[in-house]
Amino acid sequence: MGIEPNGRRVSVKDVAAAAGVSLGTVSNVLNRPEKVLPATREHVLAVIGDLGFVRNDAARQLRAGTNHAVGMIVLDVRNPFFTDVAQGVEDRLSEHGRPLILGNSGQDARRESTYLDLFEEQRVSGLLITPVGQVLPRLRRLRERGTAVVVVDRRTGTREFSSIAVDDKLGGRIAAQHLVDCGRRRIAFVGGPKGLNQVKHRLRGAQDVVDASPGTRLTFVETPMMDAVAGRQAAEQLLALGKRARPDAIFAANDLIALGVLQALTLAGVRVPDDVAIIGYDDIDFAASAAIPLSSVRQPREQLGNVAADTLLEVIADPAAKVRDVVLEPELVVRRSTAG
Amino acid sequence: MGIEPNGRRVSVKDVAAAAGVSLGTVSNVLNRPEKVLPATREHVLAVIGDLGFVRNDAARQLRAGTNHAVGMIVLDVRNPFFTDVAQGVEDRLSEHGRPLILGNSGQDARRESTYLDLFEEQRVSGLLITPVGQVLPRLRRLRERGTAVVVVDRRTGTREFSSIAVDDKLGGRIAAQHLVDCGRRRIAFVGGPKGLNQVKHRLRGAQDVVDASPGTRLTFVETPMMDAVAGRQAAEQLLALGKRARPDAIFAANDLIALGVLQALTLAGVRVPDDVAIIGYDDIDFAASAAIPLSSVRQPREQLGNVAADTLLEVIADPAAKVRDVVLEPELVVRRSTAG
DNA sequence: TTTCGTCGTTGAAAGGTTTCAACTACGGTT
DNA sequence: AACCGTAGTTGAAACCTTTCAACGACGAAA
Structure with a gap:
């Protein structure tokens, strides 16, 4: 299952062939089901199930030019404070069907830089970061490329990026x-x-x-x-x-x-x-x-995470959205x- | 920087044009630098820097057929036990330059399933999982597709997948x-x-x-x-x-x-x-x-993570490697x- | 009967990387 | 002078999805 007799993975093309439709139709079933005649749709879905077809995300991203996922670089996963914040972020993102890729800098500028490389290569649509090193130039570059950036638990000083912090x-x-x-x-x-x-x-x-x-x-x-x-x-x-x-x-x-x-x-x-x-x-x-x-x-950690995710989603939706500088109060x- | 005058992202093609070489040479500079004349290499690298070129990972993965990253589904990120294990895994993986994508099932079979979908679409090269629901069929399917699977902190009972557990x-x-x-x-x-x-x-x-x-x-x-x-x-x-x-x-x-x-x-x-x-x-x-x-x-949590990562890397390197069933002792x- | 619209479907093109067979240039052999 | 081998470089092909202009069929309107 999921493998063609010839050993290759199953692609839309294989599904199309097996279902006797064009590959455009298969794509429509996947992405705009309402455009497809119910009978055709059911049939294609059945074939998809039979063949064990699973979308290749790399190809989809390549086409889309951007990754649906959001990256987050936290300072220390072993500190419950940050996992709680991350939890708040993940909750909110998953409501929007966006996966969260979590990176742990462990307060090390080198590891932070490695994750920035990774996220840049992955073309994530958004980045949440609690910076360690001198990353402003990198963040600027990411933004120029169309990646939304929000700084978490810190303020940048410059009013370039939205930030959510606690005073x-x-x-x-x-x-x-x-x-x-x-x-x-x-x-x-x-x-x-x-x-x-x-x-x-x-x-x-x-x-x-x-x-x-x-x-x-x-x-x-x-x-x-x-x-x-x-x-x-x-x-x-x-x-x-x-x-x-x-x-x-x-x-x-x-x-x-x-x-x-x-x-x-x-x-x-x-x-x-x-x-x-x-x-x-x-x-x-x-x-x-x-x-x-x-x-x-x-x-207020979960709140910090929630607000950070909301702000990021806003910037993703409208890169020209005005810079927010949210400051929450500790207690x-x-x-x-x-x-x- | 990183954007061509026409607004598009910079690709190997652009680098090749700007450097006056073919795109195959640029790729060689990136992947097999020793095959390229030092002078050419330096020149291409300089152009890459100037243009702010960053590899598009989606395209690379599409070509390679598999994602370099490893996925891990943990039971509960808010439990320090699991973050410690994850830390052990990440340490070992990062030595091999492989990123870790962390998913948190939160002991919820539905979320676990969502992450399995994600990882399957992403074609991760390996998966570490502490299962919650009935995932054996999914794991089998993943393995058929060429994804290495290792079960963490649990034994499967069937001797199909390597597992690292504590007694x-x-x-x-x-x-x-x-x-x-x-x-x-x-x-x-x-x-x-x-x-x-x-x-x-x-x-x-x-x-x-x-x-x-x-x-x-x-x-x-x-x-x-x-x-x-x-x-x-x-x-x-x-x-x-x-x-x-x-x-x-x-x-x-x-x-x-x-x-x-x-x-x-x-x-x-x-x-x-x-x-x-x-x-x-x-x-x-x-x-x-x-x-x-x-x-x-x-x-022994870090050890659990280390051994899990090592075993996974082994299976990735040789899918036919014999199934290991490591049992560590608690104290x-x-x-x-x-x-x- | 012809014309027009609509709905559903088609298939080529684009997206960026890597690979590899083929090619060039050039120094060394015979 | 002809030939060979090697090192370096080239560019087409493949990976898989999504999009979109174009197409066919069919019913309704003229």
Whole structure:
């Protein structure tokens, strides 16, 4: 089934021959069934079933000049925040029958570039990206070629591409203000690398609050990644400082880091939140079920995904659509790790 | 850049014209550079850069008859176990320059079928799948068409397709034996739907241990899904039983369920592990950082992904390669949720 | 009877890449 | 001087789908 006696795959041509119609008719049955006499249609469909014919997408794309699918490059598939966003995107796209091709840059500019190559060669109709490296020129080129581009969880600065982001500076302020309100004075911000805009903005927001609050100060512990391992390593650094110099509050750039920090600190006998308060960022599902339930700054992730997909579909439909710059607001979630 | 003055995309033909060579030579530069005089090669490459030419993958695939990419259908992207496996696969594939197209069935046979359609139309060269529905006929058809198929985290029963799995029955035995060794007698197994082989085998393993241990018994609490929400709901059911009838140990079919159960029980004031011991399955990263660190049965996930990718590459290279049936062994990880 | 419209069907053309048999040019042999 | 072999290059053919101008058949209108 699906293979002709001569060993070749079944094509529309074979179907046409077997059904005794022209290949144009077969194509019509597939794409504009209402143009075809019901009797013919049924017959052709029967033959298609018998022969096990399956459309060759490469040929279809070649003809159409563009791939129906949408590409998405996420920063880290192992971070539930991004899979939740991707889920939101996929839900919306699948309503429109468009497949999503997911690429994982893992915060590596080289891998990001590889996926951009792939998507460019594939002529995807749209691209969703949370950029790592210097990709603006590539994005411009893609757009010139007719690929819709929407930036996710980041703003480009230039008003060239639509973007859906969460206000990171506000999030940073919310987190820091909460720590200050809890009476904490020596705050450490853990995250990195500092080139990442998310990191920069969250840090900036926190800095604003500290600047406006006499008697408080902020230190920056840079990490090479945004995962739990990096969190544990950062915690080691803080522990090495000794009890005196140690901060009394930690603001982690995301929940994975926060969970790593939390784990290492409790293991070393530091009491959370008594000795050190911890607040994370993202409010992933696991934050609530941590050893000490984690306070966090919640981002509306599914919404982020939905809006991103909608915006992309809009740009695909009308490449001249005006550039949107959606900024969603994060929200404080208080749990035990900062109680008191 | 990338667009000819006439508005069309740049093709090999345009490059050939601009470089003053034939289109066969351009293709040679791209695919067999050693066949081309260095001077010519450099010149063509320069023109390619100037014109911003990018290969059209659809045309290449059409010609080749097969897509270079590999498709993978996972059961649930929001479960870290599967993203870890996918990561293992992607790592290995990217070493061979093959992109991975990830599809998420979300344990829904309809979505699984949609992705199978997609991959079939795309003529992917290989498919990795953790099946949900009755897909054997589809898999057979794919193989007839020349697509390599490897089943992941499951065995097919028939010896038709290579599979990489972890011994679920052994895992079930390990978990149950551990609970019995801790002195627990009334064990509840939480998971489902029971049609899933993973669930069936883990349950069977547990049953074996219970049958061999006088004075113990096992009840089965079926869930509709394998996520934290289902775990919380199952916990409600157990709580409704009342203190007396309640089990003194719970074996959850995966860690997400276990975390859900744990959350709901502690919220209701049940002490873990004193009143009820809990053990999960998978040993995802978050198991260790749960409110009460979770005992679990660890599966070698990255290895699972690596071996799956290797096996698939083997089958792609030689479709007649003999069917492999790799079974990896799970391992007990004891933490606080079963201590004592 | 002729003419016109409509509906359904036809088949050639286009889309961009890769492959491969055929060709050219040129240095080396006899 | 004729011939051979090789390295480099050429361009037509094939891959499969979709589109669209053109065609045939048939019923209705003149």
